[in-house]
Amino acid sequence: MRAAVLTQYGRPLELRDLPLDGDCAPGAALVRVTCATLCATDVHLWSGRMPAALPLVLGHETAGVVEAVGEGTLDALGRPVKPGDRIGWSESTCGHCHGCTVLRDPVACANRGYGFLQRADVWPYATGGLATHTYVPAQAQKLVLPDDVPDTWAAAAGCAVKTVLHAFDRAGGVRPGQTVAVQGAGALGLVATAYAAVSGARVVTIGGPAV
Numbered sequence: 001m002r003a004a005v006l007t008q009y010g011r012p013l014e015l016r017d018l019p020l021d022g023d024c025a026p027g028a029a030l031v032r033v034t035c036a037t038l039c040a041t042d043v044h045l046w047s048g049r050m051p052a053a054l055p056l057v058l059g060h061e062t063a064g065v066v067e068a069v070g071e072g073t074l075d076a077l078g079r080p081v082k083p084g085d086r087i088g089w090s091e092s093t094c095g096h097c098h099g100c101t102v103l104r105d106p107v108a109c110a111n112r113g114y115g116f117l118q119r120a121d122v123w124p125y126a127t128g129g130l131a132t133h134t135y136v137p138a139q140a141q142k143l144v145l146p147d148d149v150p151d152t153w154a155a156a157a158g159c160a161v162k163t164v165l166h167a168f169d170r171a172g173g174v175r176p177g178q179t180v181a182v183q184g185a186g187a188l189g190l191v192a193t194a195y196a197a198v199s200g201a202r203v204v205t206i207g208g209p210a211v
Helices: 040-047 151-170 187-198
Strands: 002-006 014-017 029-037 061-069 086-092 133-136 140-144 179-183 202-206
Touching (some): 029 086, 029 151, 061 151, 086 151, 179 187, 187 202
Parallel strands (some): 179 202
Antiparallel strands (some): 029 133, 061 086
16 A cells, blocks of 8 residues: 655655555454545644654545455444445544443543554554555444545544534534534534534634625
């Protein structure tokens, strides 16, 4: 596989050829990447603000087409995942911490993450999206995508959309007729603005253009 690899903090990514191994653990998948969007976390990792083990393939908002699967690989709805399926996925969780076992909230997992935990010189080499292929571990929540959902939407849903939905859930949800203030018009702010608007709320986005 070909990948953009972070080898030094704050330096340009290096294009490297990494081993491509089609052997997948039970529940895991090897995916050909069709879309990878970037998150501020990727920037923090690149700069060294969030230290990670280098070398590293960045990118944790990804969609792609399955090329190989391990035994018993299912998506979040219990459907078998097979080669040729187009999938999106969210980060892997440990299944053992307080967030997983008591809160039962993947976002609260103390050990969650992908795209910034896997060294690029150790199998499976790439769990990030800035590569031609990536390995999706068994603990990652996968979803076989409907045909009418573009790759760009599916990739961003793996982090940005999920983060916004979690925030609204903690705030009590959004209902028609409510007024919602969104602080900032970056990627998360735009997702929050769109979600609140389609939910029937009146939205005030601070720092954004009039809509």
